[in-house]
Amino acid sequence: MIRFLALTAVVALASARVSYEGFQVWRLEVSEEQKPAFSAILEKHNMDVWGRGKDWIDVLVDPKLRHGVMTSLAAKAIHSSIMIQDVQPLIERDFARLAKKNKDLKIAFDDYNTWEEIEAYLAGLPASDDRTSLVSLGKTVEGRDLWQLKISVGAGKKAVWIDCGIHAREWIGPATCLWGIDFLLNNYGSDEGATALLDAYDLYVLPVNNPDGYAYTWSDDRLWRKNLAVYPGNECVGVDLNRNFDDNFGGVGTSNDSCSLNYRGPSPASEPETQAVQAAITALAPEAAALFSIHSYRQLWMYPYGYTSDLPPDADELDRISAIGVEALTAVHGTAYQYGPVSTTIYPAASTTIDYSYALGITYSFTLELRDTGTYGFLLPAIEIVPTAEETWAGLIAAILAIP
Ligand SMILES: [Zn+2]
Numbered sequence: 001m002i003r004f005l006a007l008t009a010v011v012a013l014a015s016a017r018v019s020y021e022g023f024q025v026w027r028l029e030v031s032e033e034q035k036p037a038f039s040a041i042l043e044k045h046n047m048d049v050w051g052r053g054k055d056w057i058d059v060l061v062d063p064k065l066r067h068g069v070m071t072s073l074a075a076k077a078i079h080s081s082i083m084i085q086d087v088q089p090l091i092e093r094d095f096a097r098l099a100k101k102n103k104d105l106k107i108a109f110d111d112y113n114t115w116e117e118i119e120a121y122l123a124g125l126p127a128s129d130d131r132t133s134l135v136s137l138g139k140t141v142e143g144r145d146l147w148q149l150k151i152s153v154g155a156g157k158k159a160v161w162i163d164c165g166i167h168a169r170e171w172i173g174p175a176t177c178l179w180g181i182d183f184l185l186n187n188y189g190s191d192e193g194a195t196a197l198l199d200a201y202d203l204y205v206l207p208v209n210n211p212d213g214y215a216y217t218w219s220d221d222r223l224w225r226k227n228l229a230v231y232p233g234n235e236c237v238g239v240d241l242n243r244n245f246d247d248n249f250g251g252v253g254t255s256n257d258s259c260s261l262n263y264r265g266p267s268p269a270s271e272p273e274t275q276a277v278q279a280a281i282t283a284l285a286p287e288a289a290a291l292f293s294i295h296s297y298r299q300l301w302m303y304p305y306g307y308t309s310d311l312p313p314d315a316d317e318l319d320r321i322s323a324i325g326v327e328a329l330t331a332v333h334g335t336a337y338q339y340g341p342v343s344t345t346i347y348p349a350a351s352t353t354i355d356y357s358y359a360l361g362i363t364y365s366f367t368l369e370l371r372d373t374g375t376y377g378f379l380l381p382a383i384e385i386v387p388t389a390e391e392t393w394a395g396l397i398a399a400i401l402a403i404p
Pocket of ligand 1: 166170296
């Protein structure tokens with residue numbers, strides 16, 4: 001009887017979330033000549049693109065569409081290999097472990113945390129640490145606060161902005177932001193890098209740039225990317241916040257289809273999350289030395305532009321700083337990174353955070369794609385959180401300290 005009840009509970013809990021049972025991640029090798037045909041296949045089957053390289057693309061394949069996708073690919077001689085055999089066990093592994101932890105709303109720096117746990121941790125910090133202050137940049141569609149933590153050990157310093165988690169399913173982002181906050185607060189005065197960084201700069205950290213989407217990845221759909229905007233007349237929910245900035249709106253790599261993962265929204269900065277972040281970046285711009293927007297996955301360190309393959313005026317200097325960041329990052333655990341402009345290093349994408357901040361005059365604007373390179377993709381095992389955060393912050397600190 002007890003066994004029966006327990007099973008019922010598991011089924012009830014599990015059924016609250018979208019199941020990806022039998023879904024696989026495939027890596028497709030797509031040559032330049034195959035790209036037009038491949039775009040048509042992608043559109044036909046409406047596949048979720050997980051990652052993209054120069055000559056490959058990772059897609060999530062619905063078991064119901066598997067046969068059709070295989071036929072389409074074979075017709076165009078596109079080679080595929082399986083990266084993830086079944087996505088659902090990876091999702092269940094995390095939720096099963098997480099269900100047993102954090103009953104008391106305590107933050108964990110070596111695991112993923114719910115929005116409520118993150119919010120409670122941030123709210124408690126200023127009370128216990130006089131070097132921190134917390135502000136809400138604004139409210140999300142569903143009324144959550146966009147909390148930004150300022151870390152400052154003295155007045156009159158230039159600012160560095162770091163945001164994580166604009167894409168909901170990229171859980172390693174918020175985990176890395178939170179680990180960094182804890183690392184800096186605990187190691188200022190003892191760790192050379194943490195001390196040099198905070199002696200020179202005030203840090204403005206936005207650990208979760210898309211709280212609604214993030215909460216939704218826990219409650220409903222682990223692979224949700226966008227915010228939760230609902231527009232009458234739109235077939236699907238959500239806007240890709242990193243295609244919604246008021247900079248070359250409607251440009252390359254954005255979609256006007258509400259069901260697309262890259263849906264740009266109805267108008268520039270239509271989303272409350274975008275409006276709040278734009279206002280905060282604009283206000284900080286005169287004193288901002290650098291901005292970093294943290295994503296996953298691909299292990300890339302990138303600078304503007306996303307909207308065009310033209311190089312920005314500061315390309316040489318941004319390339320120099322990227323090289324320093326990557327070298328310091330790789331030195332920690334040997335993780336290989338590539339660096340370069342967004343448009344040619346990952347893919348063209350307009351109306352993003354860093355094109356917006358660069359246009360405002362924040363020269364040192366970067367976006368990072370953290371671990372891994374596709375073995376687990378967005379479902380990065382928790383055991384990789386601390387190593388990822390360690391190497392990322394080593395890279396960030398080295399890059400920031402190299403800014404003249
Ligand atoms: Zn992203």
